[in-house]
Amino acid sequence: MMLTIENLTVSYGLHRALGGVSLTVSPGEIVVMLGANGAGKSSLLRAVAGICEGDTSGRIDLSGKDLLSRKPDEIVEAGIAFVPEGRGIFGDLSVWENLMLGAYSQRARAAKQDNLAAVLELFPKLAERKTQIARTMSGGEQQMVAIGRAMMSNPEILMLDEPSLGLSPLLSKELFGNLSKIRATGMGVLLVEQNAKQSLAIADRGYLIENGEITGENAAQAMLNDPAVQAAYLGGGAQTEHTQKERTNV
Ligand code: ATP
Numbered sequence: 291m292m293l294t295i296e297n298l299t300v301s302y303g304l305h306r307a308l309g310g311v312s313l314t315v316s317p318g319e320i321v322v323m324l325g326a327n328g329a330g331k332s333s334l335l336r337a338v339a340g341i342c343e344g345d346t347s348g349r350i351d352l353s354g355k356d357l358l359s360r361k362p363d364e365i366v367e368a369g370i371a372f373v374p375e376g377r378g379i380f381g382d383l384s385v386w387e388n389l390m391l392g393a394y395s396q397r398a399r400a401a402k403q404d405n406l407a408a409v410l411e412l413f414p415k416l417a418e419r420k421t422q423i424a425r426t427m428s429g430g431e432q433q434m435v436a437i438g439r440a441m442m443s444n445p446e447i448l449m450l451d452e453p454s455l456g457l458s459p460l461l462s463k464e465l466f467g468n469l470s471k472i473r474a475t476g477m478g479v480l481l482v483e484q485n486a487k488q489s490l491a492i493a494d495r496g497y498l499i500e501n502g503e504i505t506g507e508n509a510a511q512a513m514l515n516d517p518a519v520q521a522a523y524l525g526g527g528a529q530t531e532h533t534q535k536e537r538t539n540v
Contacts, residue, residue, distance in 0.1 A: 291317060291352055291353035291369060291446040291447070291478075292314060292315070292316050292317065292352070292353060292478070293314065293315040293338075293350075293351070293352050293370070293446075293447045293478060293480070294314050294349070294350075294351045294352075295311060295312055295313050295314070295334075295338065295348070295349070295350055295351075296312045296348055296349040296351070297310045297311070297312055297347075297348040297349065298310065298311045298312070298334065298337060298346065298347070298348035298349070298350065298358075299311075299346065299347045299348055300330065300333040300334070300337050300342055300344045300345070300346050300502075301344050301345045302343065302344040302345075306502060307330045307333045307344060307502050308330045308333050308334055308337070308502045309501075309502040309503050310348065310503070311330075311334060311348075311499070311502070311503070311504055312504065313497055313504065313507075315447055315478040315479070315480045316478055317446065317476050317477070317478050318473055318474075318476045318477070318478065319473065319478055319479070319494045319495065320469060320470070320473050320478075320479040320481060320492060320493040320494050320495075320510075321478070321479065321480050321481065321493065321494065321495050321496065321497070322481045322482075322483055322486075322489045322490060322493040322495075322496045322497075322510065323480070323481065323482050323483075323496070323497045323498075323499055324483065324486050324489075324490075324496060324497070324498055324499070324519075324523050325482075325498060325499035325500060326500065329499045329500055329501060329502065330499055330501070330502040331451070331482040331499055332375060332451055332482065333502075334482075334499075335372060335374075335449050335451050335480070335482060336372075336374075337350070338350055338357070338365070338370060338372075338449060338480075339362060339365055339370065339372035339374075339449065340357070340359070340360050340361055340362040340364070340365045341362050341372075341374075346358060346359060352368050352369060352370060352446065352447065353446075355368055357370070363395065366395045366397075366443050366445075367395050367396060367397055369397065369444070369445050369446035369447060370445055370446070370447045370449065371392075371440035371441070371443045371445035371447070371448050371449070372440065372449045372450075372451075373436045373437055373440050373448070373449070373450040373451065373453060374451050375451040375452050375455065377432055377433060377435075377436040378436060379424050379432060379435050379436050379439060380424060381423070381424050381425030382423065382424075382425065383423070383424060384420065384421050384422060384423055384424065385416050385419050385420050385421070385422050385424060385427070385435055386420040386421065388424055388435050388438075388439050389406065389409065389416070389435070389438055389439055389442050390442070391439065392438070392439035392440060392441070392442030392443050393405065393406075393442040393443065393444075394443075395443050395444070397443070397444050398442060398443045398444040401444045402442070405441060405442050405444055406442065408441065408475065409438040409441050409442060412438070412441075412468055412471060412472070413434040413437075413438055413468075415431065415434065416434055416435065416438055419431070429456050429457055429461070430457055430458070430461035430464070430465070433453055433457065433461075433465060434468075436453075437450070437453070437468070437472075441472070445477065446477065446478065447477065447478045447479075447480060448472060448477050448478070448479050448480070449479075449480045449481075450469075450479070450480075450481050450482070451482045452482055452483060452484060453465055453469075453481070453483075454466070454483060454484075454485045454488065454489075455484065462485060462488055463488065466488050466489065466491070466492045467492075469481070469492060470492050481493065486519070486523035486524050487514070487524050490510045490511075490513055490514045491510075491514065492510075493510035494509070494510055495507070495508070495509055495510055496508060496509075496510050496513045498519070506519075
């Protein structure tokens with residue numbers, strides 16, 4: 291099922307954080323959204339997940355179903371799962387309890403055993419650690435619990451807000467490898483990342499977001515090779531006004 295976002299706006303009082311953003315995520319594709327702090331990336335994911343504190347307008351469509359302003363549990367039921375920044379797991383519960391809570395929705399119940407098998411194949415460590423209390427796990431392990439819990443809701447689209455934050459380079463690499471495996475199951479993945487290099491390396495497409503507007507869209511490989519993207523997001527040198535302007539043509 292395809293996720294189509296059209297002209298989405300988010301305002302917090304008088305402050306407009308998103309000024310009419312349009313993007314798509316197809317099944318079996320990883321889409322990464324890059325942007326500076328405060329650009330509006332989290333607002334976008336939170337609006338789609340139905341947990342944005344601001345006022346929203348526009349269209350959020352999952353294969354013909356309009357999801358704008360629906361309740362978070364209805365959005366999970368429709369097939370969108372969200373791993374928020376900071377992971378959003380229940381620290382005082384065990385790994386197993388966290389996974390089972392992920393399967394609470396109606397759509398997830400019938401497929402619970404299959405989804406569990408898929409999660410444990412992806413993260414065998416979670417089977418070994420199933421009685422461990424989540425907050426006692428390492429950052430990388432907690433990220434596995436968070437993604438596993440989201441997968442237990444049997445989603446069509448998986449959204450993640452900066453999943454590599456706080457992970458070592460090695461664990462980040464493992465995380466992005468796992469996202470590739472998730473894509474191979476046919477799920478669509480929408481990713482917000484600061485780690486532009488590693489995320490573009492596994493993504494299919496990317497969007498640039500600046501001050502609440504999409505300023506560029508391209509195939510991930512083309513973005514990796516784009517001098518303006520390199521300058522702004524890949525540590526390729528000082529950002530000049532010239533490169534700023536060019537980014538609008540990515
Ligand atoms: P970061 O990478 O730093 O998380 P971001 O691109 O995800 O940034 P958002 O968190 O979406 O950006 O924030 C966009 C703008 O909206 C910022 O100016 C932020 O201060 C503002 N904002 C976000 N959440 C709220 C809120 N609950 N109330 C008021 N303003 C908010």
